[in-house]
Amino acid sequence: MDIDLLRSLATPNDKKILLCVVDGLGGLPDPETRRTELETASLPNLDHLAAESACGMTMPVDYGVTPGSGPGHLALFGYDPLKYEVGRGVLEALGIDFDLQPVDVAARGNLCTLDAEGRISDRRAGRIDTATMVGLCERLREIELPGVELIVEPVVDYRWVLILRGEGLDDHLSQTDPEREGVKPLPVRALTPAAQATADIVNRFVEQAQAKLADQPVANGVLLRGFAKHPDFPPLPETTQMRAGAFAVYPMYRGLAKLVGMTVAPGGGSQQSQLDAMRKRWDEFDFCFYHFKRADAAGEDGNFQAKVEALEEFDSLVPQLRDLGAAVMMVAGDHSTPSQLAAHSWHPVPFLLSSTYGASDSIEAFNEPACSGGSLGLFPAKEALSLAMANAGRLLKFGA
Amino acid sequence: MDIDLLRSLATPNDKKILLCVVDGLGGLPDPETRRTELETASLPNLDHLAAESACGMTMPVDYGVTPGSGPGHLALFGYDPLKYEVGRGVLEALGIDFDLQPVDVAARGNLCTLDAEGRISDRRAGRIDTATMVGLCERLREIELPGVELIVEPVVDYRWVLILRGEGLDDHLSQTDPEREGVKPLPVRALTPAAQATADIVNRFVEQAQAKLADQPVANGVLLRGFAKHPDFPPLPETTQMRAGAFAVYPMYRGLAKLVGMTVAPGGGSQQSQLDAMRKRWDEFDFCFYHFKRADAAGEDGNFQAKVEALEEFDSLVPQLRDLGAAVMMVAGDHSTPSQLAAHSWHPVPFLLSSTYGASDSIEAFNEPACSGGSLGLFPAKEALSLAMANAGRLLKFGA
Numbered sequence: 001m002d003i004d005l006l007r008s009l010a011t012p013n014d015k016k017i018l019l020c021v022v023d024g025l026g027g028l029p030d031p032e033t034r035r036t037e038l039e040t041a042s043l044p045n046l047d048h049l050a051a052e053s054a055c056g057m058t059m060p061v062d063y064g065v066t067p068g069s070g071p072g073h074l075a076l077f078g079y080d081p082l083k084y085e086v087g088r089g090v091l092e093a094l095g096i097d098f099d100l101q102p103v104d105v106a107a108r109g110n111l112c113t114l115d116a117e118g119r120i121s122d123r124r125a126g127r128i129d130t131a132t133m134v135g136l137c138e139r140l141r142e143i144e145l146p147g148v149e150l151i152v153e154p155v156v157d158y159r160w161v162l163i164l165r166g167e168g169l170d171d172h173l174s175q176t177d178p179e180r181e182g183v184k185p186l187p188v189r190a191l192t193p194a195a196q197a198t199a200d201i202v203n204r205f206v207e208q209a210q211a212k213l214a215d216q217p218v219a220n221g222v223l224l225r226g227f228a229k230h231p232d233f234p235p236l237p238e239t240t241q242m243r244a245g246a247f248a249v250y251p252m253y254r255g256l257a258k259l260v261g262m263t264v265a266p267g268g269g270s271q272q273s274q275l276d277a278m279r280k281r282w283d284e285f286d287f288c289f290y291h292f293k294r295a296d297a298a299g300e301d302g303n304f305q306a307k308v309e310a311l312e313e314f315d316s317l318v319p320q321l322r323d324l325g326a327a328v329m330m331v332a333g334d335h336s337t338p339s340q341l342a343a344h345s346w347h348p349v350p351f352l353l354s355s356t357y358g359a360s361d362s363i364e365a366f367n368e369p370a371c372s373g374g375s376l377g378l379f380p381a382k383e384a385l386s387l388a389m390a391n392a393g394r395l396l397k398f399g400a
Numbered sequence: 401m402d403i404d405l406l407r408s409l410a411t412p413n414d415k416k417i418l419l420c421v422v423d424g425l426g427g428l429p430d431p432e433t434r435r436t437e438l439e440t441a442s443l444p445n446l447d448h449l450a451a452e453s454a455c456g457m458t459m460p461v462d463y464g465v466t467p468g469s470g471p472g473h474l475a476l477f478g479y480d481p482l483k484y485e486v487g488r489g490v491l492e493a494l495g496i497d498f499d500l501q502p503v504d505v506a507a508r509g510n511l512c513t514l515d516a517e518g519r520i521s522d523r524r525a526g527r528i529d530t531a532t533m534v535g536l537c538e539r540l541r542e543i544e545l546p547g548v549e550l551i552v553e554p555v556v557d558y559r560w561v562l563i564l565r566g567e568g569l570d571d572h573l574s575q576t577d578p579e580r581e582g583v584k585p586l587p588v589r590a591l592t593p594a595a596q597a598t599a600d601i602v603n604r605f606v607e608q609a610q611a612k613l614a615d616q617p618v619a620n621g622v623l624l625r626g627f628a629k630h631p632d633f634p635p636l637p638e639t640t641q642m643r644a645g646a647f648a649v650y651p652m653y654r655g656l657a658k659l660v661g662m663t664v665a666p667g668g669g670s671q672q673s674q675l676d677a678m679r680k681r682w683d684e685f686d687f688c689f690y691h692f693k694r695a696d697a698a699g700e701d702g703n704f705q706a707k708v709e710a711l712e713e714f715d716s717l718v719p720q721l722r723d724l725g726a727a728v729m730m731v732a733g734d735h736s737t738p739s740q741l742a743a744h745s746w747h748p749v750p751f752l753l754s755s756t757y758g759a760s761d762s763i764e765a766f767n768e769p770a771c772s773g774g775s776l777g778l779f780p781a782k783e784a785l786s787l788a789m790a791n792a793g794r795l796l797k798f799g800a
Contacts (some may be wrong), residue, residue, distance in 0.1 A: 242788065357428060359768070399491075400470055
């Protein structure tokens with residue numbers, strides 16, 4: 001359902017909802033064994049839970065769409081990821097735990113290599129090491145321009161973030177990165193008249209940055225893309241009437257939770273320590289989001305066996321997650337990350353919802369083929385929260 | 401498909417369509433037997449019919465949405481229930497067979513208890529008996545105001561309907577019912593400037609009603625909500641080119657059929673007598689809607705066994721329904737009413753469509769898990785009519 005309908009039907013009660021996101025959960029069969037990572041892994045706790053749950057497959061965004069972490073999570077938080085978009089600059093800033101302000105415009109920066117004619121010969125500056133990049137960011141931090149505060153934050157390798165801070169900035173800007181080599185970086189253009197002043201600032205910054213880096217053998221240029229402001233999403237606690245808490249090791253996922261107004265617990269530590277933190281603060285929240293990262297990382301590495309082990313690690317946490325006693329518990333993925341692809345993918349993702357009023361599936365295992373036969377069928381990930389709220393008795397009847 | 405597309409494709413022929421709505425059809429497994437009401441009931445005729453039909457599960461409104469009777473039926477009549485909404489006052493008026501005129505504004509009324517300071521101490525006046533309520537409605541009928549005809553109709557218990565009749569009335573009005581106790585009833589506010597005159601009328605009515613009831617020990621106040629006019633929906637006979645007849649014991653369902661322009665047979669009697677009436681008038685219609693109530697009532701009572709028996713009663717009518725000889729016959733529910741919840745619910749509803757051109761399911765029983773595996777899958781209830789019309793050869797090809 002859309003957010004306006006959700007808001008009109010949401011009603012508070014004392015039933016708790018737990019959303020466990022196993023990042024990159026879904027996979028593809030190993031060509032030899034013809035079994036996916038989930039089918040290969042030994043998952044006694046998840047299999048048992050699936051047998052007592054309504055199961056299905058979520059479509060993260062749309063047919064054939066491979067989601068980034070942003071859309072994948074926003075959908076599971078109940079937001080239509082095609083409507084509620086987060087700019088790349090904002091995601092980069094969230095990913096380093098940067099406290100983005102409403103006036104800020106953020107952009108993703110690359111260090112790059114320019115040839116003698118100023119054409120891009122390497123968009124990633126030979127994937128230079130993080131220490132070198134951090135040193136060069138120090139140089140970029142020396143740049144000052146009137147009427148704006150310039151913030152340069154290193155990320156990793158050749159990647160950094162530019163944040164412009166000041167009143168009246170506008171993020172309707174074209175990117176300088178042509179996304180191919182052999183051509184010069186593009187000047188930033190204002191995409192609306194109101195963005196002209198901001199475009200001028202960025203072009204002056206780029207000019208000075210190039211000058212600061214001119215003596216560098218490899219990282220002698222900068223590319224900027226994904227200019228974006230902090231989006232103004234309707235906050236989940238307001239639309240759902242649930243106090244919402246987020247427990248995640250990595251900053252990107254805490255940042256996404258913060259974007260939708262969740263209370264975000266301190267990050268870092270291990271999956272176990274995040275689970276312990278959630279247990280301690282369980283009474284503070286009606287809705288908890290618990291993020292498990294390792295399955296995605298293993299999938300991205302193309303390491304089938306490591307992904308199997310990551311899934312088994314998550315399985316070992318399931319008894320503790322169940323013991324929290326949520327009225328409704330979901331195990332979901334933001335997207336699939338098949339080891340075979342070593343990347344996110346467009347494939348639907350296994351899903352289970354455990355609740356007194358779930359349904360009567362006869363699913364005996366938590367994996368792709370089993371969940372495809374579940375009572376929830378293939379459904380949009382953005383509907384998972386509505387289903388959970390219905391099962392928790394948190395939605396009023398529609399119409400008399 | 402939406403109604404404009406339906407209208408553009410609809411073409412008449414001599415094939416008849418029968419829609420049987422088993423109110424509150426779907427359910428949930430009994431915690432002990434793990435079988436739903438449908439799985440528990442002995443349904444030889446439905447099971448046999450399912451084996452020859454295309455089966456699936458309908459989504460009445462949207463994921464997680466629990467529909468009232470209005471949206472549940474409108475969807476099965478082919479109307480998007482999120483687009484075609486019926487106000488509560490109108491539904492209450494339909495529920496007592498009141499002949500609502502286009503100029504009328506209807507509202508749901510409660511008798512309530514007010515304390516010495518005028519605060520609501522019981523929104524339902526101790527759920528007073530119908531006879532007392534009817535007597536007090538007689539008092540409210542004495543109220544007269546210039547420029548409007550005031551109609552007060554009793555419903556049941558503490559419930560009644562107020563109808564304002566007159567030219568220029570406007571239903572954009574806030575409710576007087578604060579929907580909680582310990583506070584005073586709210587004055588009606590005009591939600592648009594054009595509704596100010598109607599708001600003034602209602603506030604004067606409420607003032608006089610309170611005076612008429614001041615001597616009452618319990619039912620000494622009134623609450624009004626759901627101000628609404630008769631909605632102006634595109635009539636089904638026009639959009640589908642089908643003469644449509646409705647056969648229902650209870651007024652609410654006849655009212656909903658009338659809202660979409662069906663010819664409504666006299667109500668009351670038994671399910672059998674309604675079926676007999678439909679048989680007699682079979683030649684008058686291309687599309688017949690037959691409503692079966694008892695399954696919902698048993699579910700609402702939380703009586704698993706009574707719901708099983710209600711389903712078995714419907715099953716016993718199936719041979720007669722088949723003998724009518726419709727080219728396309730559907731068995732559907734407006735929503736689920738699981739005995740376990742003792743209420744309507746958001747769960748998908750079993751559905752079958754019997755037609756020469758249906759499909760080749762290998763479903764052997766008419767129940768939730770079996771229909772979940774049917775060829776129609778999980779689909780929006782508002783598409784059932786399109787499917788039936790296609791199967792009846794009543795839809796032209798789209799595009800060359």
